Amino acid sequence: xxxxxxxxxxxxxxxxxxxxxxxxxEERVPKGLNEETIRLISAKKKEPEFxxxxxxxxxxxxxxxxxxxxxxxxxxxxxxxxxYQEITYYSAPKRKPSLQNLEExxxxxxxxxxxxxxxxxxxxxxxxxxxxxxFDSVSVATTFKDKLAELGVVFCSFSExxxxxxxxxxxxxxxxxxYTDNFFASLxxxxxxxxxxxxxxxxxxCPLELSTYFRIxxxxxxxxxxxxxxxxxxxxxxxxxxxxxxxxxxxxLHAAVVELxxxxxxxxxxxxxxxWYPGDKEGKGxxxxxxxxxxxxxxxxxxxxxxxVETGSAITWKYPSCILQGDNSVGEFYSVALTNNYQQxxxxxxxxxxxxxxxxxxxSKGLSAGHxxxxxxxxxxxxxxxxxxxxxxxxxxxxxGDRCGAHTFPYxxxxxxxxxxxxxxxxxxxxxxxxxxxxxxxxxxxxxxxxIVNGFCKRVFRELxxxxxxxxxxxxxVSLEGSVG
Amino acid sequence: MRKQETKNVITExxxxxESFSEFEKRAAGRNLPWLRxxxxxxxxxxxxxxxxxxxxxxxxxxxxxxxxxxxxxxxxNGFARVSQKELGPWRVAGVxxxxxxxxxRFSRELSSMGNLPVGMKVNGLGKEIAGNPTEIExxxxxxxxxxxxxxxxxxxxxTEDGAYVHIRKGAVVEGPIYLLFIxxxxxxxxxxxxxxxxxxxxxxxxxxxxxxxxxxxxxxFCNTVTELVAGDRAVVAHYMIxxxxxxxxxxxxxxxxQGRSASVTSHSxxxxxxxxxxxxxxxxxxxxxxxxxxxxxxxNGRQHLDNYMLVExxxxxxxxxxxxxxxxxxxxxxxFHGRIIVHKDAQKTDAKQTNRNLLLSDExxxxxxxxxxxxxxxxxxxxxxxxxxxxxxxxxxxxxxGIDEVSARKLLLFAFATECLxxxxxxxxxxxxxxxxxxxxxxxxNTRAEARANSRKDEGRSxxxxx
Numbered sequence: 001x002x003x004x005x006x007x008x009x010x011x012x013x014x015x016x017x018x019x020x021x022x023x024x025x026e027e028r029v030p031k032g033l034n035e036e037t038i039r040l041i042s043a044k045k046k047e048p049e050f051x052x053x054x055x056x057x058x059x060x061x062x063x064x065x066x067x068x069x070x071x072x073x074x075x076x077x078x079x080x081x082x083x084y085q086e087i088t089y090y091s092a093p094k095r096k097p098s099l100q101n102l103e104e105x106x107x108x109x110x111x112x113x114x115x116x117x118x119x120x121x122x123x124x125x126x127x128x129x130x131x132x133x134x135f136d137s138v139s140v141a142t143t144f145k146d147k148l149a150e151l152g153v154v155f156c157s158f159s160e161x162x163x164x165x166x167x168x169x170x171x172x173x174x175x176x177x178x179y180t181d182n183f184f185a186s187l188x189x190x191x192x193x194x195x196x197x198x199x200x201x202x203x204x205x206c207p208l209e210l211s212t213y214f215r216i217x218x219x220x221x222x223x224x225x226x227x228x229x230x231x232x233x234x235x236x237x238x239x240x241x242x243x244x245x246x247x248x249x250x251x252x253l254h255a256a257v258v259e260l261x262x263x264x265x266x267x268x269x270x271x272x273x274x275x276w277y278p279g280d281k282e283g284k285g286x287x288x289x290x291x292x293x294x295x296x297x298x299x300x301x302x303x304x305x306x307x308x309v310e311t312g313s314a315i316t317w318k319y320p321s322c323i324l325q326g327d328n329s330v331g332e333f334y335s336v337a338l339t340n341n342y343q344q345x346x347x348x349x350x351x352x353x354x355x356x357x358x359x360x361x362x363x364s365k366g367l368s369a370g371h372x373x374x375x376x377x378x379x380x381x382x383x384x385x386x387x388x389x390x391x392x393x394x395x396x397x398x399x400x401g402d403r404c405g406a407h408t409f410p411y412x413x414x415x416x417x418x419x420x421x422x423x424x425x426x427x428x429x430x431x432x433x434x435x436x437x438x439x440x441x442x443x444x445x446x447x448x449x450x451x452i453v454n455g456f457c458k459r460v461f462r463e464l465x466x467x468x469x470x471x472x473x474x475x476x477x478v479s480l481e482g483s484v485g
Numbered sequence: 486m487r488k489q490e491t492k493n494v495i496t497e498x499x500x501x502x503e504s505f506s507e508f509e510k511r512a513a514g515r516n517l518p519w520l521r522x523x524x525x526x527x528x529x530x531x532x533x534x535x536x537x538x539x540x541x542x543x544x545x546x547x548x549x550x551x552x553x554x555x556x557x558x559x560x561x562n563g564f565a566r567v568s569q570k571e572l573g574p575w576r577v578a579g580v581x582x583x584x585x586x587x588x589x590r591f592s593r594e595l596s597s598m599g600n601l602p603v604g605m606k607v608n609g610l611g612k613e614i615a616g617n618p619t620e621i622e623x624x625x626x627x628x629x630x631x632x633x634x635x636x637x638x639x640x641x642x643x644t645e646d647g648a649y650v651h652i653r654k655g656a657v658v659e660g661p662i663y664l665l666f667i668x669x670x671x672x673x674x675x676x677x678x679x680x681x682x683x684x685x686x687x688x689x690x691x692x693x694x695x696x697x698x699x700x701x702x703x704x705x706f707c708n709t710v711t712e713l714v715a716g717d718r719a720v721v722a723h724y725m726i727x728x729x730x731x732x733x734x735x736x737x738x739x740x741x742x743q744g745r746s747a748s749v750t751s752h753s754x755x756x757x758x759x760x761x762x763x764x765x766x767x768x769x770x771x772x773x774x775x776x777x778x779x780x781x782x783x784x785n786g787r788q789h790l791d792n793y794m795l796v797e798x799x800x801x802x803x804x805x806x807x808x809x810x811x812x813x814x815x816x817x818x819x820x821f822h823g824r825i826i827v828h829k830d831a832q833k834t835d836a837k838q839t840n841r842n843l844l845l846s847d848e849x850x851x852x853x854x855x856x857x858x859x860x861x862x863x864x865x866x867x868x869x870x871x872x873x874x875x876x877x878x879x880x881x882x883x884x885x886x887g888i889d890e891v892s893a894r895k896l897l898l899f900a901f902a903t904e905c906l907x908x909x910x911x912x913x914x915x916x917x918x919x920x921x922x923x924x925x926x927x928x929x930x931n932t933r934a935e936a937r938a939n940s941r942k943d944e945g946r947s948x949x950x951x952x
Contacts, residue, residue, distance in 0.1 A: 074542070384847065399862040402832075408857040413546075414872045417844035423855070423870040429862050 032085040035059065038190055041090050045159050045193070048166055058179035058189030071183050075346040076375040076407055077315050079288060082253060089191045089224070153206055153237075154199040158226055161197035168199055172230050176259040176296045176323070184255040184317075185292040188224045192257070195225035200235040200266075209465050211240035227258040231266035233299065238269040240468060254313075256291045264299030264326065271464055273472055275312035283342025283371070286314025293320040297329030297355075305332040306349065307463040309472040314343060319377065321350035324358035324386075331360040334460040338476060339372025339404070348378035348395075348410075353386035353419075364395040365457050368404035369480055375407040382419040391421040398456055399429045400449070400480070450477050498532055500556045505642060508559060512645050514614040519622055520644075527631045527641035534635045546820040546852040547762060547791040552734050557676035557706045559643070560588035560668075567595065567669060567700065575667070575698055579913050581660030582607055587667050589677030589707070590646045604656025604689075610680055611646035621649070624682055628712045628740045634764075636736045640678045640710040647680040647709075652689040654716075661692040661724075661914050668733065670703025681711040685719040687744070692722045694914055697737075697758075699730040709737040715747040717771060722750045724914055728757035728921065731786060738764040745771030745800075752909055753780040754918055755790050756925045762791040769796075769803040769831075776805040781905040783925050784817030784849070785932070791820040794838075798831040798861075807838040810905050812898065813849035814929050821853040823868065829860045838868035843901055845874065845933060891934040898926050 030037075038059050042052040065071070066084065148155050154165060162169050179189035200206050231237050254276065260268050270293075279286025289312075295304035306320040322331030333349040351360035360380065368374040374397065382389045397406035408425050430452050438448035454461075454473055461469050505528050514520045536553040537544040567587050572595060577583065584607060585595040591609025601607065613621055631638040648664045666679055685691055693713075699705060707729070715721050727735055735758045741749050753763050767776045782790040796805045811819045821840045842851045855868040875897050883893035902922050909915040 397857075397859070399859070399864070402862040404862065405860045406857070407859065408855070408868070410855060410870075412851075412853045412870055412872065414842075414844065414851050415847075417847050417849060417874050419844070419872060420874075421870075421872045423853075424867070425855070425857060425869070426865075426867040427857055427859050428865050 031088050033059075033087070033089060033191065037089055041191060041193060044090065045162070047162055050166075050170055051162060054174065054179065055190050058186050059191075061180055062183070062186035062190055065183050065186060075317055075377070076373065076409070077317060077344040077346050079315055079344075082288070084187070087253060090193055148206070148208070151204050151207070152201040153204060154197065155210055156197055158192070158195040158197050158228070161228075165197070165199065168230065169197070169228070172228055172259070172261055174259075176261060176294045177257050177292050182292060184290040185257050188226060188255045188257045188292070192224040192226040195227045195256070197227070198229040198237060198239065200231045200237045202232045203234040204232075205235065206237040209238050209240050211242070223252075223254055223256075225256045227256070228261075229259070229268055229270070230261045231263065231268050231302075233264045233266060236267045238271070238465060240271050240465060242273040242275070242468070252287050254287050254289045254291070258291070258293040258320075260295035260304055262295065262297050262299060262302035262304055262329075265301045266299060267303045267305075268295060269305045270295070270307070270320070271468055272306075272308040272310075273468055273475065274308065274310045274316070275475055277314075278312045278341065278343050279314040281341050283314070286343070287312065289313035289316045289318065291318040293318060294323065295321070295331070296323045297326050297331065297358075299329075300326040300355075301328045302326050303330040303332070305334075305463070307334045307460065308336070309460070309464070309468075309475065310335070310337040310345060310347060311475050313345075316343075316345040316347055318347050319349055321352070322360060323352045323354065324360065325354045327355040328357045329355055330358070332463075333360075333362045333364070334463045335364045336367070336457045336460045336472070336476070337364070337374055337376075338367040338480065339369070339374045340480060341370045341372065344373045346375040346377055348376045350379040351381070351391060353380075353382045353389040353391070355386060357388040357390075358386055359390045360392075362391070362393040362395070363459055365460055366395070366397040366406055367400065367453065367456075367476075367480070368397065368406045369400040371403050373405045373407070375409065376425075377409045379411040379413070380421060380423075381411075382414045382416050382421065384415045386416050387418050389416065389419045389421075391419075393421070393423040395425045396456070397425075397427040398453065399427065450480070453480065498535065500558070501531070501639070504559050508643060508645075513611045514618065514645075517614070517618055520614065520618070520625075523626045524642050524644060527626070527638045530631055531635055531638040531642055534633075534638070536635055543793065543822070545854075546818075546822075547760075547789065549760070549762075551760060552706055552736075555674045555704060555706070557674045560671060560675035560677045560705075567592070567667065569595065571700060572667075575665055575696070577663055577913070577917055579660065580663040580694075581658055583663040583665060584609075584648055585665045585667065586647065586679055587669060588675065589666070589679040591648070599660075602656070602658055604653035605658050605691075606649075606651040606653075607662060608649050609646055610644075610649045610682060613649045614645075620651070621682065624684060624712060624714055625680075626712075628714070628742050628768075629710055629738060634738070636708050636762075637710055637738055640680060640708050640738075643678040644680040645678075647682070649681070650683045650691070650693060652685045652691045652719075654686040655688045656686075657690040658692070661694050661912075663694045664696065666695065666697045666707065666709070667700055668697075668705040668707055668729065669700040670705060674704040674706070676706040676708065679707070679709045681709070683711065683713045683721070683723075685713075685715050685721050687716040688718050689716065690720040692724075692914060694724040694726070696726045697729050697735060699733050702730045702732050704732050704734070705729075706734040707736070709735075711737070711739045713739065713741045713749070715741065715743045715749050717744040717746060719744065719747045720749075721747075722910065723752070724909075724918070725751070725753045725763065726918065726921065727753075727755045727761055727763070730757065731759050731788065733758050734760045736762045736764075738766065741765075741767035741776070743767060743769050743771060743774040743776065746773040746775075747771060748775040750777040750779065750908075752905075752918075753782075753792070754905075754922065755780070755782040755784075755792070756921060758788065758790070760789045762793065764793045764795070766795045767797070767805070769798050769800055769805065772800045772802050774800065774803040776803070777908065778805070778807045778809075779905055779908040780809040781902055781922065782809070782811045782819055783902070783922070783929065784811070784813045784819050785815045785925075785929055786817065787815070788817045789820075790817070792822065793820075794823040796823075796825045796836065798825070798827045798834045798836060801831055802833045803831065804835045805837070807840075808905065808908060809840045810901060811840070811842040811851060812845065812901065812926070812929065813842065813851055814845040814933060816846075816848045818850045818852075820851070821855070821870070823854070824856040824858065825866060825868070827859045827861050827864050827866065831861050832863040834861065834864040834866070836864070836866045840868075840870040841901075841904075842870075842872045843874060843898075844872060845929070890937075891930060894933060895926065895930040898930055899923065902926060
């Protein structure tokens, strides 16, 4: 706690800490989106034919959606029109490294990683975290690969997976989020350049927390990653995703897709700390974060757990979901979403119960400060065949300041009489008496608020892996700065 | 494809256009310019927006295409056909007055006005429009949203008759004011648009009951709008009972405008009707207002019961409570849509919302959508929703005490429904509603028991066959 309070003091009025731009030569395709762009991306990545065909189908679907002006408008967020022809869809560091050791890496990139705190140079200090750093759109280095390879775990960039494991990619790509799923998922399917791929073989418990840091680097390049995680029968994997981005004036589009597949008795734990650039105090700039994340509990007794801490982005639009298809499968969603200044977040989850005795838990904590607008939007659907399904949902909002908003839009659709579901939600501001109690114990107002906020989010932080839990608390304190007092 | 749709919409609206132009020629108050423009604007708006579809967020779970497809005509003045004798079963003893409306039109002959207390006035709205328009003008159509809501617009366009209740300043009316809406079938599908205006002035108190019944089966469409104005410190209890025939369509909107420290309770009991949509929309305009919205819906067969609550907190220090319980059996489809909006300056708001549902059969459906939209910071808002079935443990407990299964089920169902009854004030109306609920729960419990017995018979047979 004490270090936490110090952090707040340290970081008082500090600008976005992770805002820096690395100067390296880049290779990019011309701005704009057409069939040529897709072919070019695919060719540059030396992809097999099935990938190109899939991309083209996705592109044509997206183009038809765009023509019909079907860009989703239902979310409780406001933003100017996006010109999809003004975006560069591919950029990669020019000297593409196929390196044997780190010394060969562009020193500029190495320095960026140091600022980000990824100790690529000192892998031994990694203490159980293997990092697949996605630098813009192409992975430049992966670590701890050997150790994972011993167990048969595949953890590599998506492009590498397409080259080395095309059969796995072909089997599972788009099986959870088809290219027709929604506007942004179609766009992603057409133009995605890289991302991460994980395959955990039967019965293997992945010994490390797999982790990726994404960065958006080149100005005006929307980054479209695609992550695919497949956990085979009886396996377990925990995956960490954290992101930071440099300060930019222009809004950047970020439309990622994450697909998880859990087979019989498999477990996937997916944790995110999202801290893209949120824009400045006037709400200028910032990232548009339109993400489609979905997991499918395909096998019996499988489990997928989402944990997210969302503090960044000008606009967040994401609904990590679980399709509970296998009998006795379990879906979980733990989320802390914070909006400060002019940030907007419309986030939540979908739990689709298909199999028998499926269970889901949703815990969502929303914090709004400044002019922030925070929306929880969730769906719990219990289909006819889902006998004995169980759901527990709790979504709480905390209001800090009088110009912010907190909204809750849960949808509950039940088609089976044996279903049991509970939904609870509350909205309140920080209690005067709680504040008073802490202040009379000698705490400064901002320390007191920070303590209450951390207590409010504790249930979610507990679900985060150790390394992330600490970072998440700090992030929250930094993001809340200037809103208290 | 699209062309086809547009064509359908046009033919749908054409019957309404015909009805409207006919209606305009003979409607009461057609020479009042304000009323004429109110009707015309509302009709124009209705033609613009048309009937809502399931793409409309507010109508996501309720498909009204059955209403849109049927060429409803305005019900003719059929009250001559209804005799006092036919009304017998619907009479309630001990009320302050009972006003009877046949297909939306006030019938003086069938109503019993009783001895009205001082300071109170009840009449048909049509008669008031003709005789006393200055009293109606400041309120009629000032509160409902005809811009967004197609059914409110349609009702406003066809506004002619309904109930007008006026409680003067400081008057306390003890007995309930009972409004009975009868729909009697005609040869062709008919529609009626009763429009009620209830004005309770400062410091007044009243109890109002709206009861919707149908005399005989047949497709009828009843689209009601009630505007309730509660002045400062007024205390008003409003009851809505829907027990029409299973072929009936009923769309009702209750719009409440509350003044400072006014206390309004709205109780809805939906037992009948084929497709029912019940909108309750209170706006807490004055500081310190209190609002309780309480409801029970019991669905069976192919009934579709939709409850849409919108509570707007527009002033500081107001409390609102919503409690809705649903029991669904057969192929019934229940919807609960509760929305609380706390406006920017409505600090110290305390809003609660609870929706509990029992699903008794696998074919029954429930969709619930509790929403909070909060733009102020010093508020306390909660909502909760549960869906479940009759607790096996509770059933076992009762069975172990020697109570047979059917009775045990009935007991538990009544207990669930009683939560809703307990929020009504003791008295005549509560007793009346209790009787109605018991009756419909008996039906639910019995059909359930029969279904179970049948399935058990089958099981037994297969057992023998196996042996």
